[in-house]
Amino acid sequence: MDSLPADKVATLEAVARRIVPEVAGLDAGGRERFLEIIDQALRERPPAIRRQIAVFLGVIRQAPRLRFGHSFERLGAGRQERVLRWLQDCPVSLLRKGFWGLKALVFMGYYGQPEVWPEIGYAPVFDARDKLHG
């Protein structure tokens, strides 16, 4: 992954496992696709967006030290989830919007993979006329 430094990628993956639990079960190919999709999306965005995402991942990593004494990656699942829910509902709009953007990236990395579509029951076909009714 070229668009984020390694420590930020580690935080990203830790956050992703809370946002989409299935990310934890991805095989090597799935994990590679997950990171490649996010990497490509970030590379196509303006540099300022990449920097903001990196800064925001740094905040997520370090902020829990104040409350729990450990970085985000070293928290248990329950505490990680509490941190993320606080960000989602945060009264500070910058943090709320940052979390929304990060969450969208994680969803893109996972649900953007055609390989996971069968697991959620999504099976598009070009000619669906015989699939409309029963």
Add this chain to the structure above:
Amino acid sequence: MGERRVDIAIVGSGAGGGAVAKELAPLCGQGVRIAVLEWGARLEEHEYTGRELEMARKLYFDSGGVLTKDRTMTLAFGRAYGGSTVVYTGTSLAMPPEVVERWAVPGLEWQDLHQRSLKYLAENSVHLQEEGLLNDNNRLFRLGCERLGYRVEQFPVNVKGCRGSSLCNLGCPNAAKQGTHRVQLPAAEARGVEVISNCKVERISRGECQVTVSNPPYGRPSAWEPGRHTVKAKVVVVCGGAVNSPALLLRSGFGQDLPALGRYLTLHPALILVGEHARPISNFHGHPKSFYCDQFAASHGFLLETCMYFPFTTSKNLIGFGPEHSELMRAFDHLQMILVLALDPALPGNRVRVDRGGEPVVDYTLTDTVLDSLHASMKASARIFFAAGARRVHAPAGRSFSIAAGDADRIDQLIPRSNVVPGRISVNSAHLMGGCRMGADRATSVTDECGQVHGQPWLYVADSSLFPRCSEINPYVTVMALADRVAERITSRAGELLTR
């Protein structure tokens, strides 16, 4: 740097640019040279794969996720041979008279607009799909509305030979949707209009356009070699859409004399809402958008439409995360979806501007009134989902991730207004309007009622940026009707404009 000479340059090839190109094409028979300069690519048929991220990358600006400056909304607009008509669902409505009255543009009469709209409805093969082609997702919406006594209407659509792929928003893989890439552009090319794909117009000035041609790794190579070109043109028609048209004019320096340029942007702020049924329903098979409900347009300022989106788009529009989010996504083939469109006011502070590099920046604030509309729409949609038999409903502003059918009578308590918070719920837009609004007053408008930029007889605008207020309906037919007026004006003045 190469130099090209044309008589008329049309910037953009969507509903506006395509219509203008086709209407002006007969001039080619008199020796007039016309070029359409399209930023996006012209895909080969086999490149319409229906894969969400791949097609979004090829057919939309920023993959359909252009952010407003304050990051509270994402904007989806097309970039392709055919513009946004490649990626809309083809719902085709002519503008009702009361909206044209509210627009109050001197010289723009509903009867004139309507006659032109009817021409495009016929040209684009618009019709109502037969009952057997409607899927469960659409039928359940109609059922829910009917059970509640809400007014519900079927959308006419512009498809020929639709096979129900449901992939309209990713470019129809069956060539069924009758966008400008299927109808107006080929007709224009047959009469001699040249369409130059992969061609970004950087700046315009009287007599010329500065453009850059750059071929992406997909689609046909541009007819012009990569690099910078100067395009000499006697008339320029800007049809880049409500973000890129004002941005092009602003970075070309026209903002100094036109204080309204870029302003009065309206977006029909949208929500994607989801209800889950106990059984699988046909939702991602069949045309995605067959019905709409305008019951609340006058009273609460929103429209409801059927819709069906793809896994990533759906996932990011659900509030929340973790196991409950995953569980709902794993019921994808049980999901019924409703699209909300809020009817937003035209305000001068909602606008497109350009940064130091000339890139567009969209300043848009969701007003309390619009947030009230979105709140009311969530409650109305929840009632429709439950009336259609949904077992639970996901409301982005709900007190919990989902509301069970057993709590259907407590919707007002379970979806509080206080939870409708920008940046927490996903708000999108695919109906971008205004920024080069028509009018008679230079202080509050950019063009006259036929799209001519005030004080610039060689410069026209022909796209949704002309709208002085939101359209209150899906806008593309109105864009084509307005473009028809622009083309007629240019044709009527061709002798004067083209002999300079």
